Amino acid sequence: MTANVIDVDDPHDPRLDDFRDLNSVDRRPDLPSGRGLVIAEGVLVVQRMLASRFTPHAMLGTERRLAELSADLDGVAAPYYRASAEVMADVIGFHLNRGVLAAARRPEMLTLEEVIDGARTIAVLEGVNDHENLGSIFRNAAGLAVDAVIFGAGCADPLYRRAVRVSMGHALLVPFARAQNWPQDLNILRDNGFEIIAMTPDPRALTLAEALDVRRDHRVAFMVGAEGPGLTETVMRASDARVRIPMSRGTDSLNVATAAALAFYERARDNG
């Protein structure tokens, strides 16, 4: 079986409605007019969506991108609406360099218990409300052997189009869950043997290397907060250790996704 290709040349074709006005179709379903579709852009991210639990129900793209995806689309039933770049631009509202899109409906959220099952290292986020930072954290998690991401209070939607794009599609592959009770659900992590490490710029904290050296054989959860305010004090107090990145004096903290990457790296460096 090959790809299910359907040629379209009318930008008003209703079968393309899930890609119409692309800047709004990913709006969260709980928001006014939000449809909550998950959108993958570009060959690499569409490939990752096809490999994820976010099964696309439709794709829209050029002939060129269809050729690049042909092996991935073998046996995929969802239609690939083949269109010119001009028709695509008319439908989505702007010119898209990446040349291909896939749309998926949101499956049921995974539970915290599901995503930590078998995990050795996880990231726990509080107040990370910037889609680009969220996307970068997923990309860094995937590259540096982090098994899951947990959202505490105040985080943005990781399935927003920009977050998925910046994550290079890893927001669709690295399992994530939302804490139902924050920060009380940290106890679920602790009951499952996780040591909870709160990242902080506080110079009195342990360094990453000091804190992780003694936890090589433990499950570890790295908590990071928004740039600027950082983790709330309540959440700090619920941690097992406060840990810092050794920084030059006189500089402000690093970007939150970079700080997370350094923690993930320190954890993974002896397994390389």
Add this chain to the structure above:
Amino acid sequence: MTANVIDVDDPHDPRLDDFRDLNSVDRRPDLPSGRGLVIAEGVLVVQRMLASRFTPHAMLGTERRLAELSADLDGVAAPYYRASAEVMADVIGFHLNRGVLAAARRPEMLTLEEVIDGARTIAVLEGVNDHENLGSIFRNAAGLAVDAVIFGAGCADPLYRRAVRVSMGHALLVPFARAQNWPQDLNILRDNGFEIIAMTPDPRALTLAEALDVRRDHRVAFMVGAEGPGLTETVMRASDARVRIPMSRGTDSLNVATAAALAFYERARDNG
């Protein structure tokens, strides 16, 4: 002496010309209509510009930001044009949340020899042509004890407004220079005792930890290339060691600024 405050309420005032149409004033001086001004935005970045060798010749901002900068402006002769947010928006062409701007003319470039003098760790960039990545690299360099940045071929302008902003002003503080002959100038680094480390995703390369453990007492230059193509093979061959970040299988490489941050961190981690 206090700040040199001048009230302006006419958006056409010619004294504000250096802030007019802000999206183009930072265009490189060698480009058509390029004036090459260096622009700092926001209180923190203006403070860093005032502490840098990029001496501002004029500032434009609101009363509120003037109050926040008052200690920094004590004794500063350059005028602070005080205006309403509305007048500012009329001048620069859009609304600026950060509320204050400073403009500096470009001083003479530093030489490679000047910026490596006394440096222990430096970053060498090739083909990093994205302003956001450049800005992030400067921010990470400042936070993680990197003393200077050298530009090889194909890099974007670190004094472009967006790069300065993303760097949190550190593009003005971390010394940088352009290689005049690339990659031959790597020999100048080598003649000055630098070990040249080329970052690569190649799985046959040494890990960062392995490569740096034996170079604790050496001067080190980390070379990174653009995301995607990475360093050119010519430059790879001119290095002393090829070094990788231990990565999960099946993932593409990290963002170039993140990869650089991990290298800087590995270098600094035992001095924390």
